[in-house]
Amino acid sequence: MEQRAVITILGTGYVGLTTAALTAMAGLKTYVVDPNPDRLASVRSGKSFFYEEGLDALVAKAVADGLLIPTDSYEASVPESDIVISSVGTPDNPDGSSNLKYVFAAATEAARYLKPSAVYVQKSTVPVGTGAKIRQAFAGAGLTVPYVSNPEFLRESTALRDSLWFDRIVVGGDDAAALERVQDVYRQIEASRAQIAQTAGLQAPAVLPKGTYMQVGLESAELIKVTSNAFLALKISFANSIAVLSDKVGANVTQVMDAVGADARIGRAFLNAGRGYGGGCFPKDVAGLISAGLEQGVNLEIMRAAQAINEEMPGYIIEKLQNSIGGSLEGRTIAVLGLAFKAGTSDARRSPGVKIANVLANAGATVRAYDPQAHAEAAAYLDDAVVLASGTDDALRGADAVIVATDWPEFVDYAPSAYASVLSGTYFVDALNRFDMQAVHDAGLEYIGVGQSV
Numbered sequence: 001m002e003q004r005a006v007i008t009i010l011g012t013g014y015v016g017l018t019t020a021a022l023t024a025m026a027g028l029k030t031y032v033v034d035p036n037p038d039r040l041a042s043v044r045s046g047k048s049f050f051y052e053e054g055l056d057a058l059v060a061k062a063v064a065d066g067l068l069i070p071t072d073s074y075e076a077s078v079p080e081s082d083i084v085i086s087s088v089g090t091p092d093n094p095d096g097s098s099n100l101k102y103v104f105a106a107a108t109e110a111a112r113y114l115k116p117s118a119v120y121v122q123k124s125t126v127p128v129g130t131g132a133k134i135r136q137a138f139a140g141a142g143l144t145v146p147y148v149s150n151p152e153f154l155r156e157s158t159a160l161r162d163s164l165w166f167d168r169i170v171v172g173g174d175d176a177a178a179l180e181r182v183q184d185v186y187r188q189i190e191a192s193r194a195q196i197a198q199t200a201g202l203q204a205p206a207v208l209p210k211g212t213y214m215q216v217g218l219e220s221a222e223l224i225k226v227t228s229n230a231f232l233a234l235k236i237s238f239a240n241s242i243a244v245l246s247d248k249v250g251a252n253v254t255q256v257m258d259a260v261g262a263d264a265r266i267g268r269a270f271l272n273a274g275r276g277y278g279g280g281c282f283p284k285d286v287a288g289l290i291s292a293g294l295e296q297g298v299n300l301e302i303m304r305a306a307q308a309i310n311e312e313m314p315g316y317i318i319e320k321l322q323n324s325i326g327g328s329l330e331g332r333t334i335a336v337l338g339l340a341f342k343a344g345t346s347d348a349r350r351s352p353g354v355k356i357a358n359v360l361a362n363a364g365a366t367v368r369a370y371d372p373q374a375h376a377e378a379a380a381y382l383d384d385a386v387v388l389a390s391g392t393d394d395a396l397r398g399a400d401a402v403i404v405a406t407d408w409p410e411f412v413d414y415a416p417s418a419y420a421s422v423l424s425g426t427y428f429v430d431a432l433n434r435f436d437m438q439a440v441h442d443a444g445l446e447y448i449g450v451g452q453s454v
């Protein structure tokens with residue numbers, strides 16, 4: 001096992017900082033490189049720039065121990081590093097294809113400083129074929145450094161848990177020694193797992209995942225990541241299609257999916273109907289897969305359908321509210337609870353809650369929105385007319401209706417009677433089917449779910 005490799009992580013984002021905190025806590029000197037001075041300043045002060053359970057404690061300790069070193073300089077980090085991991089952003093272009101300018105910029109800049117014995121690792125989600133192009137560019141520059149694809153499967157809101165108790169680590173490439181060296185980094189995190197979990201204040205899960213290490217070819221590794229996300233997106237859109245049908249025929253989609261998912265061949269996870277998926281990954285990974293398919297002449301119609309259904313869900317929910325309210329939403333006051341794309345994170349990228357708030361504001365409603373963590377990140381995407389409230393009650397007060405768009409515990413655990421007592425109107429939209437609809441109904445509210453009704 002390689003001892004004390006020096007690591008550089010390019011990109012101090014959700015993935016890069018989480019990974020860096022773990023490698024540093026495993027005792028590996030770790031540089032995190034980013035051009036964004038605010039993100040670096042935050043790390044330097046011992047804090048993450050985003051909310052993720054347990055992460056601040058790790059960042060604070062690793063920075064204090066001198067093992068986590070933020071810098072904007074490739075020159076100050078890459079030459080010393082045995083393993084250089086790229087985790088820069090891969091936003092999508094307007095046509096849905098992946099924008100790889102950061103990926104290639106990072107590789108090009110790193111190539112100037114990589115030592116011959118280093119390994120270059122791609123952790124960003126990139127379309128299949130990207131690794132081959134970077135390898136070609138390295139070869140063109142006379143570099144023989146091995147290239148390893150190491151897709152990331154962490155989920156925001158459970159990022160540290162996912163990384164400490166992982167289902168699988170996938171490494172792809174054709175240099176067996178390089179694949180082993182990358183796996184060694186994870187073995188060292190595993191070896192420090194108990195102590196890292198303690199510092200982060202995390203409990204081990206009751207049932208430990210298998211923690212499998214998988215070595216595959218480069219193209220397979222690249223495809224594994226997007227295929228995983230695409231399949232999960234497919235499950236959500238499938239559940240939403242059945243929800244729309246359930247609304248028509250008076251079925252309850254939650255009951256349907258509970259029974260369907262009880263089949264071990266199918267599984268219950270991600271068969272949840274609601275306002276659809278969002279965030280920095282699913283929408284762009286689905287679009288990226290469609291676009292990568294088209295480049296190869298493969299029309300992934302199944303993913304186009306998943307994408308189209310997902311786009312429709314926020315509007316579908318608003319239409320249900322509009323029909324219940326009896327006509328126009330203009331002049332109505334609507335509370336939107338939840339702007340993060342899911343509970344447990346401050347990330348508001350492509351957030352359905354934000355989309356719902358914006359559509360309502362454009363329809364002439366007065367929107368009072370609240371999220372326990374995501375105001376700062378959501379502000380960039382919110383229509384100027386949306387008012388940010390100071391708390392749940394502040395959002396609800398005087399509203400004709402509430403839409404619970406993110407299932408933060410403080411919204412889900414808030415008693416229906418409390419909602420009823422603060423709201424002016426009676427419309428209660430459960431955009432993730434997370435409430436006991438009978439209890440909401442019994443509190444005197446009109447329950448509006450997705451594919452289920454009282």
Ligand code: NAI
Pocket residue numbers: 010011012013014015016033034035036039087088089090102105106123124125126152153154155156280281
């Ligand atoms: P992010 O946008 O939070 O972070 C990317 C960072 O890269 C930014 O701080 C940016 O300033 C920095 N950057 C841009 N160009 C750079 C350069 N040339 N050198 C160094 N840094 C540079 O992105 P996030 O969410 O961390 O995602 C990173 C990658 O990981 C993406 O490909 C994403 O699809 C993938 N991924 C993300 C997951 C998530 O839950 N956020 C989960 C699994 C994969």
